[in-house]
Amino acid sequence: MDLPVDEWKSYILQKWSLLPKSIQVTISTAETLNDLFLHSSPLLQPEDEMFLKRLSGGYLVGKDPDASLFYREKGNKKFQEKDYMGATVLYSKGVSHSGSNSTDISLCYANRSAALFHLGQYETCLKDIVRAQTHGYPERLQPKLLLRKAECLVTLGRPQEASQTISDLESNFAAKPALSASQLQILQRTLCRVKVKVQEKENLPEIFPEALTKTFECVDLREENEQIPGASSSVGLHIDPLKGRYLVATKDILPGELLVKEDAFVSVLNPGEVPPRPHGLESKWDLQVTNGDLHCHRCLRHTLAPVPCDGCSYAKYCSRECMQQAWDRYHSVECSLGALLLTLGVFCHVALRSTLLARFEDVGEVIKKLCGEMNNQRICLPESKNQAQILKYDLGGEGGEKDKAVETPIPGCDINGKYERNYSAIFHLLPHAKNHSPEHKFLCAVSVSALCRQLEAAGLQAFTEDLKPTKLKASETPVLCAELNVWGVAMLRHMLQLQCNAQAITTIQQAGSKENLITDTRQVRLATALFPVVSLLNHSCSPNTSMSFIGTIATIRASQLIRRGQEIFHCYGPHESRMGIAERRQKLRSQYFFDCNCPACEREKQSPLSGPGREAFCCHRCRALLQGDDVLSCGGPACTESVSRHLLVSRLQDLQRQVGAAQKRLRNGRLELAIQLLLGCQSDAESFLSAEHRVVGEIEDALAQAYAALGDWEKSATHLQKSLQVVEVHHGPSSVEMGHELFKLAQVFFNG
Ligand SMILES: [Zn+2]
Ligand SMILES: [Zn+2]
Ligand SMILES: [Zn+2]
Ligand SMILES: [Zn+2]
Numbered sequence: 001m002d003l004p005v006d007e008w009k010s011y012i013l014q015k016w017s018l019l020p021k022s023i024q025v026t027i028s029t030a031e032t033l034n035d036l037f038l039h040s041s042p043l044l045q046p047e048d049e050m051f052l053k054r055l056s057g058g059y060l061v062g063k064d065p066d067a068s069l070f071y072r073e074k075g076n077k078k079f080q081e082k083d084y085m086g087a088t089v090l091y092s093k094g095v096s097h098s099g100s101n102s103t104d105i106s107l108c109y110a111n112r113s114a115a116l117f118h119l120g121q122y123e124t125c126l127k128d129i130v131r132a133q134t135h136g137y138p139e140r141l142q143p144k145l146l147l148r149k150a151e152c153l154v155t156l157g158r159p160q161e162a163s164q165t166i167s168d169l170e171s172n173f174a175a176k177p178a179l180s181a182s183q184l185q186i187l188q189r190t191l192c193r194v195k196v197k198v199q200e201k202e203n204l205p206e207i208f209p210e211a212l213t214k215t216f217e218c219v220d221l222r223e224e225n226e227q228i229p230g231a232s233s234s235v236g237l238h239i240d241p242l243k244g245r246y247l248v249a250t251k252d253i254l255p256g257e258l259l260v261k262e263d264a265f266v267s268v269l270n271p272g273e274v275p276p277r278p279h280g281l282e283s284k285w286d287l288q289v290t291n292g293d294l295h296c297h298r299c300l301r302h303t304l305a306p307v308p309c310d311g312c313s314y315a316k317y318c319s320r321e322c323m324q325q326a327w328d329r330y331h332s333v334e335c336s337l338g339a340l341l342l343t344l345g346v347f348c349h350v351a352l353r354s355t356l357l358a359r360f361e362d363v364g365e366v367i368k369k370l371c372g373e374m375n376n377q378r379i380c381l382p383e384s385k386n387q388a389q390i391l392k393y394d395l396g397g398e399g400g401e402k403d404k405a406v407e408t409p410i411p412g413c414d415i416n417g418k419y420e421r422n423y424s425a426i427f428h429l430l431p432h433a434k435n436h437s438p439e440h441k442f443l444c445a446v447s448v449s450a451l452c453r454q455l456e457a458a459g460l461q462a463f464t465e466d467l468k469p470t471k472l473k474a475s476e477t478p479v480l481c482a483e484l485n486v487w488g489v490a491m492l493r494h495m496l497q498l499q500c501n502a503q504a505i506t507t508i509q510q511a512g513s514k515e516n517l518i519t520d521t522r523q524v525r526l527a528t529a530l531f532p533v534v535s536l537l538n539h540s541c542s543p544n545t546s547m548s549f550i551g552t553i554a555t556i557r558a559s560q561l562i563r564r565g566q567e568i569f570h571c572y573g574p575h576e577s578r579m580g581i582a583e584r585r586q587k588l589r590s591q592y593f594f595d596c597n598c599p600a601c602e603r604e605k606q607s608p609l610s611g612p613g614r615e616a617f618c619c620h621r622c623r624a625l626l627q628g629d630d631v632l633s634c635g636g637p638a639c640t641e642s643v644s645r646h647l648l649v650s651r652l653q654d655l656q657r658q659v660g661a662a663q664k665r666l667r668n669g670r671l672e673l674a675i676q677l678l679l680g681c682q683s684d685a686e687s688f689l690s691a692e693h694r695v696v697g698e699i700e701d702a703l704a705q706a707y708a709a710l711g712d713w714e715k716s717a718t719h720l721q722k723s724l725q726v727v728e729v730h731h732g733p734s735s736v737e738m739g740h741e742l743f744k745l746a747q748v749f750f751n752g
Contacts, residue, residue: 001270001271001345001346002346002347002498002502003345003347003443004343004344004345004348004443004447005342005343005344005345007055008051008055008343008344008447009443012048012442012443012446012447013439013443015048016438016439016442016443019043023039023043024438026039027039027438028438033431033433033489033492033493033496034485034489036441036445036492037445037448037449037485037488037489037492038485040442040445040446040449041445041446041452041485041488043446044446044449044450044453048450049450049453052340052343052450055343056339056340056342056343058339059314059338059339059342059343060285060313061312061313061314061339061342062312062313063096063097063098063312063313064097064285064313065097065099065102065104067093067094067313068094068095068097068104068105068108069094069104070094070285071090071091071093071094071097071108071285072090072094072107072108072111074090074287075087075088075090075091075108075112075115076111078090079111079114079115082118084116084118084119085115085304086289087111087112087115088112088115088116088119088304089289089294089304090287091108091112091115092108092112092304092305092306093285093293094108094111095108095109095112095306095308096306096308096309096313096314096316097313100135100310101135101136102135102136103136106131106133106135106136106137106138107132107137107138109128109129109131109132109135110128110129110132110144110145112128112305113125113126113128113129113132113145113148114148116128116304116305117148117151117152121304121305122152122155122156123156124304124305125148125152126149126152126153126156127305129145129148129149129152131307132145133145143169146165146168147169149165150162150165150166150169220261221261226418227413227417227418227419228533228536229418229419229421230260230261230262230263230421230532230533231247231259231260231533232257232258232259233250234249234251234257234259235248235249235250235259235260235568236248236249236250237410237413237419237536239410239411243538244430245411245412245536246536246537246538246567246568247259247536247537247567247568248565248566248567248568249562249564249565249566249567249568250564252561252563253558253561253562254558254561255557255558255559255561256558257557257558258555258556258557259545259556259557259558259568260534260537260554260555260556261553261554261555261556262421262531262532262533262553262554263552263553263554264503264505264529264530264531264552264553264554265354265421265422265423265425265426265529265530265532266350266357266426266529266530267300267350267505267527267528267529267530268346268349268350268353268527268529269291269292269295269296269297269526269527270291270346270525270526270527270528271290271291271292271314271342271346272290272291272292291526292314292316293306293316294306295526296316296317296318296319296322297315297316297317297322297326298317298318298322298323298325298326299322299551299552300505300507300551300552301551302507303318306318307319307320307323309323309326309327309331309335311335311336312335312336314338314342315331315338329356329357330356330357333352333356333458334349336458337352337451337454337458340451341451344447344450344451345447346528347494347495347498347499348447348448348451348491348495350494350502350528350529350530351448351490351492351494351495351498352451352491354426354490354491354494354530355487355490355494357423358423358426411428412424412425412428412532419532419536420532421532421533422532425532426494426530426532427490429497429500429501429530429532429535430497430500430501431493431496432496432499432500432593433496435593436496436499441496444492444495444496445492447495448488448491448492449488451491452487452488455487498528498530499591499592500591500592500593501530502528502530503529503530503531503534503535504526504527504528504529504573505525505526505527505528505529505552505554506523506524506526506549506736507523507524507526507549508523508524508736508737523736526549529552529554531554534547534554534556534570537556537568537569537570538567538569539569539570539571539572539588539592539596539598540569540570540571540596540598540599540600541571541574541575541576541581541584541596541598542575542598542599542600543559543569543570543571543575543734544558544559544560544562544566544568545557545558545559545568545569545570546570546734546736546739547570547736548739556568569598572588572591572592573587574587574588574596575731575732575735576600576732577729577730577731577732577735578730578731578732580604581601581604581605584596584601585601616689617632617643617648617652617688617689617690618689618690619634619635619636619641620641620687621634621636621641622634622636622639622641623636624639625690626641626643626648628642628645629645630644630645631643631644632644632645632648648688651688652688652689652695655684655685655695658677658681658684659678659681659695659698659699659702661677662674662677662678662681662702663702665677666702666706669709671706671709674702674706675706678699678702678703679703682696682699682700682703691725691726692725692726692729693726694726694730696726697723697725697726697727697730700719700720700722700723700726701719701720701723703715703719704716704717704719704720704723704744704748707719708748708751713748713749713751713752714752716748716752717745717749720741720744720748721745723741724738724741724745727741
């Protein structure tokens with residue numbers, strides 16, 4: 001997903017292996033990214049581009065009016081089956097394939113509004129009704145839509161607007177008497193029913209303390225750092241020749257304190273695992289639901305009712321405002337390149353978008369400053385010396401004489417020592433060019449040049465409008481490279497940076513709907529982003545902070561007491577509670593090029609723990625863990641039980657199926673039956689799974705959810721606490737997952 005698709009990767013690697021030795025050597029030993037790019041780029045031949053074009057052809061990114069009808073019909077089928085969530089997503093797919101102001105699009109919006117209505121999403125339903133109307137919803141179907149609108153308004157407690165809608169409806173009927181009587185009756189009946197429902201609702205406890213959730217999201221830094229915008233005043237920026245830049249506590253920090261709150265400089269929604277469509281026509285339109293169907297492509301917010309880009313079918317947004325902003329900042333360039341970007345992978349996409357966003361800063365200034373900095377830094381940092389040289393060539397020139405006076409002590413900071421959250425900060429992230437293999441660098445360089453050629457073909461004028469040499473004149477640095485090469489080298493730099501600096505924006509995805517208080521959750525990767533301030537943090541396998549995301553905003557909080565002078569760490573992924581030391585060190589070495597010496601690694605090096613069988617089976621007689629490969633035998637004293645793995649695995653699969661069935665009942669509101677099934681699962685699990693097994697946690701969580709829905713808060717809390725123990729074992733006591741689980745428990749206690 002991050003890198004280009006496998007077919008392109010292996011094609012280019014083969015191309016590399018067939019290159020004359022001398023060229024391989026030239027590329028492998030290229031001193032700068034500029035050289036690397038200049039030597040690799042011409043090797044991209046027309047036949048390579050043809051091959052890439054064929055691969056891209058597998059992605060359906062344009063609009064296809066036939067698909068609109070196809071998805072609408074599939075959606076109607078789901079609607080009839082009362083799978084409103086499934087119907088909503090399919091109608092959304094229909095919307096993205098329909099042309100603006102077509103009957104198709106208005107029908108999709110109208111149908112989606114019906115599904116949203118059944119999901120209780122009344123506000124969103126109203127929006128879709130308006131959308132259907134503005135896109136030319138057929139006159140003869142209007143009464144149905146107005147009926148729904150009135151019902152929404154009543155449910156939302158907006159009686160005046162509702163009665164206005166009703167009178168609109170009545171005049172509509174008056175104009176077409178054929179429609180009137182029966183439908184009006186239905187409306188009256190519905191109104192009565194809905195009014196009663198509203199009264200009932202008022203007496204129920206508020207399940208989602210909306211106000212609480214809001215304050216939780218809106219928390220700001222208590223005192224913003226003057227040197228580092230987006231960070232708290234409790235941290236300071238330091239630099240060290242060996243470990244580079246890092247953050248340190250400038251005072252004692254209590255657990256829970258917000259340390260960083262930063263919006264991503266750039267982010268790209270991960271499309272999810274969408275394989276290019278096979279060459280047969282059978283599965284031309286897929287029915288898969290991915291991140292791209294449920295999240296805004298700009299702000300990443302979850303949405304059941306996206307609006308599509310007018311020019312393509314893959315970019316969808318939470319609102320017209322987001323769509324417009326995305327268009328102005330980057331999508332006008334990206335729109336026609338969708339298939340190519342999917343083929344070349346997310347890193348390439350982030351690289352392109354970063355350079356596009358840079359257009360909105362004074363690029364000439366940035367370059368001038370960077371050139372100035374490198375003159376001064378040659379002395380202090382081994383890593384940055386290397387970087388400075390790369391910069392120098394990347395940007396096509398020596399720093400002017402007068403730049404020498406500019407002193408910046410820490411890369412990425414301005415003259416006053418202020419860290420700038422801008423393109424310059426992004427540019428300063430290390431590409432680790434020396435650590436990547438020559439093949440990898442070649443793949444990146446060739447992929448970037450393929451992208452550059454497409455940009456050229458698509459009319460580069462618009463793309464580089466803001467980077468005309470006139471802008472660069474101010475710096476008095478001669479532009480050695482053609483415009484395109486400057487952009488190409490910058491993108492190559494970003495692609496190489498991303499391996500170490502890309503931050504995954506994750507979200508806790510809930511399997512149930514929002515009304516269910518307790519839901520089955522898992523962390524999923526939503527987007528790939530660059531955060532200038534978050535990037536300043538070093539890694540630890542047992543970090544003293546935890547990170548979470550709201551849309552494109554990252555927040556980092558202390559997860560324990562951090563004493564003044566201690567370094568602030570976060571975890572790059574390999575967390576001690578998720579994997580053993582060997583796996584962690586291997587991951588950190590291959591992806592981030594360093595050997596971890598964090599306290600957890602030091603501790604484990606001395607006494608390597610054998611993991612306590614988190615996914616283990618246990619003996620049905622004595623509950624001791626079972627050990628072995630094909631045949632497992634009981635580890636308990638005086639127990640001779642043994643059993644084949646095959647049998648246990650098939651029992652586990654069976655159990656998972658049953659849990660799934662119970663969860664489905666739960667979602668459909670058949671609570672008693674769900675509980676009955678889950679209790680069966682629970683006792684089955686006890687007979688062969690360890691108490692910390694993930695499935696045990698799932699069962700407890702589902703039971704907690706069922707009891708919460710019944711209003712039995714005490715039982716709900718008991719089960720939730722058991723689920724909490726499993727989450728703690730799997731994700732660690734200070735993980736985001738744990739935080740979410742505790743938040744649920746707080747809500748249960750609140751309600752009880
Ligand atoms: Zn949005
Ligand atoms: Zn588009
Ligand atoms: Zn470590
Ligand atoms: Zn036993």
